[in-house]
Amino acid sequence: MRNKTKLAGAIAVLLSLHLAVFLAQFLAPCDPAEQNRDSPFAPPSRLHLVDVRGRFHLRPFVYRWVESPGDFHQYDEVRDREYPLRFLVRGPQYRFAGMIRSNLHLFGVDAPAQIFLAGADGYGRDQFSRILYGGQLSLAAGLLAAAASLFLGLLVGCISGFYGGWIDESAMRLVELFLVLPWLYLLLAVRSFLPLRLSAAQTFLLLVTVIGTIGWARPARLIRGVVLSARERTYVTASRGFGASDYYILRRHVLPETLAVLLTQAALLIPQYVVAEVTLSFLGLGLSEPAPSWGGLLANLQQYNVLVSYWWMFAPALALVILSLGYLKVANVVHECLQSGSV
């Protein structure tokens, strides 16, 4: 019972995060590449309800940030005019899902003020918008890579576990090779061989392929273990006696056994692969400027002065933590349920 509420909570958080990222174009108040060169490293906007004259406003408002003269990247609020938070505003154009054109945004403020919910980066670009848009790339890469590596792992694991013999031996040696190689260093070397100019789509596919092909080894081994035990079951021997083909046995009897492992692995691998994409982008192997990705956003923290002076640049890390914890919780609960269910 308690598990069910915990699971529901985790799923709710995950779903809202995924939904927010899916609707990034609508939820983000700014275009992620739009530079505001007057506001580099502007802190998050403060939402006020009471103005300088002491009046209470029902609609929260912000003041404009202006750089303090003389001080480096320090900002003061200009309190001469309040900019109320407006909902369903018309803003920068975008294409939703690559097809539907629109310029409707959930919220925004009138020009010339900006609403920086998570501050701005070195070029004055809104971090909140960049986190949402960046999430699209990072989550998509993680999900697709997880799907790819699970598919590959399932394929190899089933075949090698079911048939055994030399197929099994060679497949497992291959798996061990993949587990042992130092992938990070190979990737860094590969980067210098790539052509200078990769389109965004090409880079994305490359990321997914790279992450997916690195990670199929572990699920393959686990699934092989499950298949090995499943093929010895009495009902499998019985169906073989009745003339069932290999394919039938695999589909009808063996695959359902692997469901538990697949689901748990999915819930574990997705956050791992999102972190892998973040790592690759952090090291400069992901999408290039100005396209945002969580790794690229976190790469700003490599500079010491950014690390100590601008705390809002940590925000993508917060998103990553929430994602990972949510998936971990789901994996735990799924594992427990299916374990107790199959016993």
Added chain:
Amino acid sequence: MRRWIYLIALSLACCSAQAASSSPQPPQHGEELKITDNPVGRYGGTLALAQRSEPKTLNPVTAADAPSREVIGSLVADLIHINRSTQQTEPALAKSWSLSKDGRVFTVKLRRGTRFSDGQPFDADDVVFSFQAYLDERIHSPQRDLLIVGGKPLQVQKVDQFTVRFALAQPYAAAERIFDNIAMLPRHLLEKSYQASEFSTTWGLTTSPAAIAGLGPFCLKEYVAGQKIVLQRNPYYWKADREKNRLPYLDELVFLFVGNEDAQVIRFQAGETDVISRLSADNYALLSKEAASRGVEMFDLGPSLEYDFLTFNLNDLQARNLENIAAKQVWFQDLRFRQAVSAAIDRDSIVKLVYAGHGSSLWGNVSPSNKFWVDGALPHPPRSLERARELLKSAGFTWRPDGQLVDSHGRPVEFSIVTSTSNAQRMKMATLIQDDLSKLGMNVHVAPLEFRALLDRVFQTYDYEASIMALGGGDADPNPEMNVWLSTGGTHLWHLGESKPASGWEARLDQLMQQQMVELKYKERKRLYDQAQEIIAGNVPCIFLATPDVLVGAKKDLANFKPAILEPTTLWNVEQLYYSPENGARPGAK
């Protein structure tokens, strides 16, 4: 019992001898010291500073990397030195010199009574030996090219024990400046390895201190691999202050190896180092915030001599397999295209966002701080997207309805800018320029590359389209820049390997640079160099962007600290630095 007393006395004597070996020797009879005019200081103290990477060698002739040169700079001395503060030459080991009327023979008179740090005397034989090593082709000294005038190396001849004559193949305007940083080496220690052809490998980091001797203010005390190099006072240094106190004041100089700029900043903040230089603007702001409470002072010395620029690949790509780039060169070679790009770039934002205001915009190759040589009449056109569009229109470019720029054949204008991953400032400039040019409808892609891979593409394979790089900073005089502006020069980046000038203006530029090199009068040289600057700024082979300010910091109680724009910015007068607990006011503080 007596034996013990003798042993104790002996060991005490040895200890004091050890301590005494690094205290300054009193002036000898007949020794011609150079008297400096700095405020008189007091002896004692250790100066520590952090280096971004470890030095590779202590051999002045073969050292090419910056950390090695930084350490070696305090171990050696030259004949004629360029005072980093005034940017003019001054006597060093040479007490006087004269140039013959035809400008080809340079005669130098050495200071008498000078001794190396091991006490051995210095004379003309050491000078001849040193130049022999620098000019030896088998040793491949990076400074050898600087000693070649008119295609022929300097000829060195000993006249007597304290006089040396140098013969130049052609008159050379800045002849005295050639001698700066050419270290005078001890023949008695190095001749053997030179004869045995082992010169390039002598004086490595692990050499014992007794085998290294120089004429600089300090000598090697110890090297701890991976950690630090410690230098101690040269007891025979040939400079003294007004009161005949032999310099340097400091007892020791310590170089710590810390790995990168952020680590340097952290150490300086913690008080573990006393001086920091080559700061980026962000770190400068970070350190300035708490400067007062930490007892340090930060200095902004104004624009440096470096210039950052965007350059397009104008190389001859016939023999190479690079059709894509060759097709784009049709755009790059059009002067109006380059001028349009230059007009569209927001230089103010570059100075503001990349250098945090601690920089200056540039439209030419000479920085505003180079007062002797900058052409004040060069136009500084403000940013104008309209003018850029006009220029592109007149060059035959048009815009599609979606805003994309296309050329006269309908091809969309897109190219990539390569830059080094290890330089955050240039990456930032690339992103800003990408945004600026997108307003003209150009699709620009930023491609960060590892530094060596970048150099390979720019200098060897020519496999790039545009690049952001930086040059300059060596000396204020135009002559070290010859390599960049001569069409046959090795750093003529945008069009390497030219056997003859590719266009009329390049031929004219070659002519002007050659003329100013041999012209002996400053006024006429300035006139020629002004014309050269105008040609460069008008034909934009490189689009100049900005120059960073020189930013340094030091502990407040370090006296006589007068940082300069030329390297080494903080240590050029290391022999005059001393510690005074009274916080003296220093010029140039901000």
